Amino acid sequence: MHPVGLATALVFFTWSMSPSLLPRAWYLQGLATGISVALGYGLGCTAAWLVRSCGVTATWSARTRRIGWWVLGLAALVLVPVFLVLGARWQNYIRDLVAVEPTNGANVLLVFLIAAAVWFVLLEAARGIRAGTRRLSAFARRFVPRPAANVAGLVVAVTLGVLIVNGALYNGLIAFANWSFSGADNDTAAGVVEPTAPERSGSPASAQAWDTLGQEGRTFVGRGPDAAQIEAVTGRPALEPIRAYAGRESADSVPAVADLVVAELDRTKAWERKVLAVNTTTGRGWVNPSVASSLEYLEGGDTAIASMQYSFLPSPLAFIADRETPQVAGRALFNAVFARWIDLPVESRPKLVVFGESLGSYGGQNAFAGYQDMATRVDGALWSGTPNFTPQWREVTADRDAGSTEIRPVVDGGRSVRFAADPADLDLDAEWGPRRIVYWQHASDPIVWWSPSLLFNEPDWLTEPRGRDVDPNMGWLPLVTFWQVTLDMVFSADVPAGHGHSYGPEAADMWARILPDPGRSQADTDRVQAALTGE
Incomplete structure (x- = not known):
């Protein structure tokens, strides 16, 4: 594990517990937090890689590294439980705003477990993609210089991903969904008669x-x-x-x-x-x-x-x-x-x-x-x-x-x-x-x-006074707010x-x-x- 990645992941963890538009079920909060932590870890690791690529290297003594790990560990021991509790309180405050019953505070433990599982899955998926890209680059180096091989490996990996998501797999899933839901469309709701x-x-x-x-x-x-x-x-x-x-x-x-x-x-x-x-x-x-x-x-x-x-x-x-x-x-x-x-x-x-x-x-x-x-x-x-x-x-x-x-x-x-x-x-x-x-x-x-623009741009509606049923403490956070609002949509009508x-x-x-x-x-x-x- 990279310390910069972990530190950034910890920051994103605290951000992910902040309030959004609607109260989230504990499993959706866990999903939002897991995605946020994975994004934070990836950004931290990327930043460290960019610094190294620019020729900047830091040489730390064993004692300094040990102190750094202790500080990071203590920060996690304090911030994780504190923000789990704060997140639960913020969620119940939003529930009051939209007239929904509060939830059990013990659910914060489930939030943590789901977030950890989601982070692990996303981390391993990213590592698998990275390993595949390296293998493609190694194969390409047999025929072209190393820089060109690295670029070629990355391009091929991204292209394959796009084709899988937006190509045959995507079209197949949509065709299957139309077929399966057309069958379900033959049902009639209870109590409805001709x-x-x-x-x-x-x-x-x-x-x-x-x-x-x-x-x-x-x-x-x-x-x-x-x-x-x-x-x-x-x-x-x-x-x-x-x-x-x-x-x-x-x-x-x-x-x-x-x-x-x-x-x-x-x-x-x-x-x-x-x-x-x-x-x-x-x-x-x-x-x-x-x-x-x-x-x-x-x-x-x-x-x-x-x-x-x-x-x-x-x-x-x-x-x-x-x-x-x-x-x-x-x-x-x-x-x-x-x-x-x-x-x-x-x-x-x-x-x-x-x-x-x-x-x-x-x-x-x-x-x-x-x-x-x-x-x-x-x-x-x-x-x-x-x-x-x-x-x-x-x-x-x-x-x-x-x-x-x-x-x-x-x-x-x-x-x-x-x-x-x-x-x-x-x-x-x-x-x-x-x-x-x-x-x-x-x-x-x-x-x-x-909106996808929530990823990197603060919208006007979050710079203005909030609506009557929106937590006034809600703010915009890069990457995090996008995923929070995305998951808010799942049960947006169940209020x-x-x-x-x-x-x-x-x-x-x-x-x-x-x-x-x-x-x-x-x-x-x-x-x-x-x-x-x-x-």
Whole structure:
């Protein structure tokens, strides 16, 4: 073991225990710490190698080396347990912020064991790569000079690694994942039954067969409020909401699936409704039930929601492996609906709104050239938990007014676009125009803030005052923060609504502001929100 590497690893160990956006399970904390320690050790060893390569060598006496090892050992004996305890306390503080139960403090021992195991595995993997590179260089030295052989060995090793990760292995894994998840897509969630109302796709009156909709599609059309439930909550007459949907296996291409959704809108006379909503789903076709149902409640069922499945991959896998298909789907569905909607008489058109969450937000926004185009073509939009790599989100965030923050930008005074962690954030002093776009994002949502740039660059949202549910002690650390936020994403939705990547009943207040109605009171909106929470 190299002493410089160990010293740097110890520093990274202490950094890894620092707070991030969301509380981490003990095994994820162990994984984050193990990765951080391995990175620190590698950086320390690399730095020492660079110093030696520059001709700088230090000659230490045996006594000095012994003292150095004792100092390093004592530092580890003190810092490791201290920061394990501090890390546990910081984690429980974050749990308080997001209303999650605290964990057992004894888990710090498991954190340490997992971190040590992860570090060992990564260290041995790195040594194996180094050994392989040296063998390649030794072989190349038979034919070329030593410097060229060393470079050639490194190039070959890196090339092989890239081909393995991004080549045959990558494509094989994705193909296998699509195949395996397509089989699982035949299941139906508990309690979901085939609808009988003709306003729902998958019903006997629909051209879209129930068994072609996919699991999430069946859940979407098989649940949600009917006219009687809406009347019971609002106290007013209601229509049966329209939910038009098509599954990925119903056509050979994503645009063809979108055309089937438009055919369902034709069949159900959706063009005669007051509000027509176009939703881009997540990977397997999931629609946020709170966002969809709240719109139907608030508008008395005089709505039509058009959506479709475009993939068999679950969102976490699609998030990593397939960012093209959501964009294709978002553009195809909106353009197909818009092409019919724009030909309707202006005086009888339904209000056109769009919404999507996570990958759905990313894909749905691809139908527009930017936020100005969006504000021109739709009456309203609700984008929830938008991934950081979404071009339109990045554009509008970068264009924020001077003095506004990255976690809650103000754009052009809030004339058409507004950002909110909760509904009250939408109430700005400036006048809000008739076409209203809302980006709903929690300060503690790692999906919104994760970016590869976290590796080496401090983001604006960590130089600004923290959001209400983010530990004010959270700071940026090179390499470490990236892995912390990466692992925060794993269970980002497993927190109460209003935190992380969990967007729930507050959707009622969001829609009430996007589609204001003089005849609707705050009490009406509160009843809808209560219905969504089961109160």
